[in-house]
Amino acid sequence: MEIKNLTVLQAKRYGVFTCLASDTLGHVAIEMFQRDVSALVVVDTSGFLEGIITRTDLVRAVALEAEWREQLVRSAMTVDVVTIGMDDSLGLVIELLLQEHIHRVVAVEEEAGRLRPVAVLSAADIIFHMAQAAKREG
Numbered sequence: 001m002e003i004k005n006l007t008v009l010q011a012k013r014y015g016v017f018t019c020l021a022s023d024t025l026g027h028v029a030i031e032m033f034q035r036d037v038s039a040l041v042v043v044d045t046s047g048f049l050e051g052i053i054t055r056t057d058l059v060r061a062v063a064l065e066a067e068w069r070e071q072l073v074r075s076a077m078t079v080d081v082v083t084i085g086m087d088d089s090l091g092l093v094i095e096l097l098l099q100e101h102i103h104r105v106v107a108v109e110e111e112a113g114r115l116r117p118v119a120v121l122s123a124a125d126i127i128f129h130m131a132q133a134a135k136r137e138g
Contacts, residue, residue: 004091026069
């Protein structure tokens with residue numbers, strides 16, 4: 001199957017790692033390092049999408065604020081998150097990454113008009129599927 005024709009459900013490799021807007025940047029830095037991820041999805045206490053915090057957001061915070069460790073996630077996160085559905089294609093993911101100049105999109109399911117994050121697809125996931133296809137094709 002052509003890589004771009006895979007659905008998000010077929011292409012996702014991991015679930016979603018989350019944090020709260022009330023968590024500290026120090027806590028988030030430790031989480032990202034220990035989980036070896038470049039972003040955490042910010043959710044409310046019910047698990048609905050509020051934003052995303054990335055390594056770049058953390059680097060910006062440390063550059064601007066000496067007391068970055070105690071700063072809250074809500075002060076550094078991005079609230080305009082690019083989202084996709086589980087039935088969307090990897091081709092759409094690729095288009096969004098390139099058009100929006102971003103590294104990841106959040107796959108969501110709608111519940112009562114709110115968005116629940118279920119996966120994150122990144123450029124690394126695209127490369128993974130490219131490598132798998134190259135191995136199969138020899």
